[in-house]
Amino acid sequence: MTSTPRIPRRAELAQFLRTRRARVRPAEVGLPAGTRRRTPGLRREEVARLADVGVSWYTWLEQGRDIHVSEPLLERLARALRLTPTERAHLFELAHGRPAARPAIAPARVSEALQRVIDDYPFPALVSTRRWDVLAWNAPAVVLYGDFGLLPPERRNGLWSLFMNPDRRARMPGWEADARRAVAGFRLDAARAADRTEFDALVEELASVSPEFARFWGEHDVVERPEGLKVIDHPDLGVIEFEHVALMHSEPDGHQLRVTLYSPRPGTSTTRARKLFRHVTR
Incomplete structure (x- = not known):
């Protein structure tokens, strides 16, 4: 042959x-x-x-x-x-001999196929850009984080929400450690961007309203965050531990998006999560 x-x-x-x-x-x-x-x-x-x-x-x-x-x-x-x-x-x-930089302008929405996939997922799922702007979510994510659709598009950002949403912060018993890791992950994503103008604009705005973010950003830590553990203290159900993974997805227009899937840990967390989402899952 x-x-x-x-x-x-x-x-x-x-x-x-x-x-x-x-x-x-x-x-x-x-x-x-x-x-x-x-x-x-x-x-x-x-x-x-x-x-x-x-x-x-x-x-x-x-x-x-x-x-x-x-x-x-x-x-x-x-x-x-x-x-x-x-x-x-x-x-x-x-x-x-190397890939082209992705188009700088992020899409306004995801494909219908991707939206159907996350809608069928029984636990929270988010789709975001490399700058952590949230483009799509499913019903369990609304229960966990609130309805992103009620926010103006420029505020549908995971990093902004982590520091500026008091309800989300109140449900995270390990908020400071989680926030530090998030800032370190965002710094790595910003460094990898072909054009980091929009990253820098978000950093500047967030640093002007959150002294904690400004302090964490000034530490210059970087970390890879393909998966992790998120702990939520629900006022009615108690502590729920979610494992999460981030997968990269290429849309038909060439943009790469991050699909983050949350799954409760087996045992008590799964039982409590099923109760939490029972009215919104099929």
């Missing part, structure tokens, strides 16, 4: 650009179809004009030459060739 020979990255990039160029119809980008086109799709000079790059430079790129390709140029090519989010990421990986 023979294996398929590996294509050099630049040669694969050249082939990818040629196939994407052939796929775009001139009318889709506002160009006349004409009657003298020998091949389907756009001509090289048309792609170069749409992307605001030199024709020679684009020709060399399609020929697989080892030339410098900046991120702004790749972004313009992606728009000119009408690439999908997945194709855009692939373009960056071929050109630079």
